[in-house]
């Protein structure tokens with residue numbers, strides 16, 4: 001099962017898994033896109049692709065997807081990939097967007113993993129990939145809820161792996177940097193000029209996914225694809241935290 005398979009990293013994961021012979025359940029809101037991807041994968045690879053239209057902000061839709069997970073007796077891969085970004089400081093972002101992000105990045109993956117694990121543990125085989133982000137390694141303003149929700153996936157994956165490793169279940173928090181997908185071309189970012197990000201910092205989605213799948217075999221739980229991204233997260237992450245600790249904080253007013 002791949003959530004958010006209608007474009008970008010999720011579509012690339014669906015394509016990789018289909019090329020390896022996996023039957024698929026692909027989930028997203030845009031049913032027309034899922035159906036055309038399903039047809040393409042069935043024609044190219046002869047695999048069975050089931051389309052599940054669902055909004056991961058909707059508790060009822062997540063219940064239906066959970067049911068599908070429980071009913072799939074041989075579910076061996078779960079890719080919790082669906083996600084989105086918001087623009088602006090935490091205080092300014094509409095609360096409904098903030099809560100939707102928690103639903104899509106935190107609540108839905110947690111529910112789907114909980115539904116998938118009993119079967120995976122019993123079969124002593126399973127792979128869970130939670131698509132987080134490199135962003136939490138770089139504390140910057142404007143990313144409060146994004147970094148918060150993606151940090152949940154990183155910490156969750158790291159601890160979950162300890163609990164399920166003896167059952168033969170592999171877990172990965174995939175932490176991509178800038179990846180060429182539909183993520184940056186939504187209305188939310190229409191006034192943001194991403195062309196200022198140097199070309200060397202971008203990766204294509206299929207390369208992110210190929211590296212993620214290879215790293216899963218090597219049992220890396222927190223995986224940052226791309227050498228440049230790993231350098232940026234390690235070096236600049238430490239630097240950003242050091243500089244933030246040096247920034248003076250204005251003392252609270254006596255009138256408050």
Ligand SMILES: NC(=O)c1ccc[n+]([C@@H]2O[C@H](COP(=O)([O-])OP(=O)(O)OC[C@H]3O[C@@H](n4cnc5c(N)ncnc54)[C@H](OP(=O)(O)O)[C@@H]3O)[C@@H](O)[C@H]2O)c1
Pocket residue numbers: 003004005006007008009010027028029030031054055056057081082083084085104131132133134135175176177178179180181182183184
């Ligand atoms: N692109 C990057 O630079 C980058 C970097 C780090 C991490 N990521 C993460 O990678 C993941 C995939 O994003 P992407 O870059 O591939 O962007 P994308 O092309 O915009 O794909 C996002 C996917 O999530 C689905 N989705 C969003 N909200 C949903 C909802 N409420 N219910 C169901 N599905 C929903 C979308 O499908 P529908 O619109 O059809 O529902 C789409 O298939 C996200 O979790 C993102 O945070 C991306």
